[in-house]
Amino acid sequence: MFTIDKLSRTPIYEQLIAQFEYGILSGEIAADGKLPSVRELSQALCVNPNTLQRAFNEIEARGLCYSVPGSGRYIAKDALERLKAGIDRSLAEFVTMTELLKARGVSEQLLKQTVETVYQSKSGKETES
Numbered sequence: 001m002f003t004i005d006k007l008s009r010t011p012i013y014e015q016l017i018a019q020f021e022y023g024i025l026s027g028e029i030a031a032d033g034k035l036p037s038v039r040e041l042s043q044a045l046c047v048n049p050n051t052l053q054r055a056f057n058e059i060e061a062r063g064l065c066y067s068v069p070g071s072g073r074y075i076a077k078d079a080l081e082r083l084k085a086g087i088d089r090s091l092a093e094f095v096t097m098t099e100l101l102k103a104r105g106v107s108e109q110l111l112k113q114t115v116e117t118v119y120q121s122k123s124g125k126e127t128e129s
Contacts, residue, residue, distance in 0.1 A: 001023070001028070001036075002016060002019050002041065002045060003019075004016070004045050004047060012047055012051050012055075013051050013055040013058065014055075016052065016055040017055050017058055017059060020035075021064070021083055024075060024079050024080055024083055025080065025083055025084075029075055030075065031075055031076065031077045031079060031080065032074050032075060034072055034073070035056070035065060035072065035074065035075065037072060038052045038053055038056065056073060060073070062082070063076055064076055064079040064083070
């Protein structure tokens with residue numbers, strides 16, 4: 001279910017958070033689905049448990065999961081809606097930024113090229129200058 005690229009510039013806990021979010025958005029992880037324990041995931045991925053705990057704490061802080069003492073962590077019922085709302089906010093910010101760049105004379109071609117570069121890069125964080 002989860003994979004880690006230890007050579008990536010993206011920290012391991014951020015990779016895990018992104019994979020949890022993708023799993024929720026894709027339907028692979030359903031509402032009220034039980035998450036693996038820190039110990040299980042640590043052994044499976046050969047990752048420090050503290051790193052996994054950091055990822056789980058962040059996911060919980062975002063309201064995407066909840067803890068049941070003695071039972072583990074589960075995906076929140078509204079996790080999918082929360083993620084979709086976040087995407088909608090990001091798209092609105094993107095529209096605002098695009099309008100600003102257009103007003104400053106940035107060409108449509110450069111904007112398209114920049115978006116294509118991001119989508120073609122492996123991590124989505126690398127862009128050409």
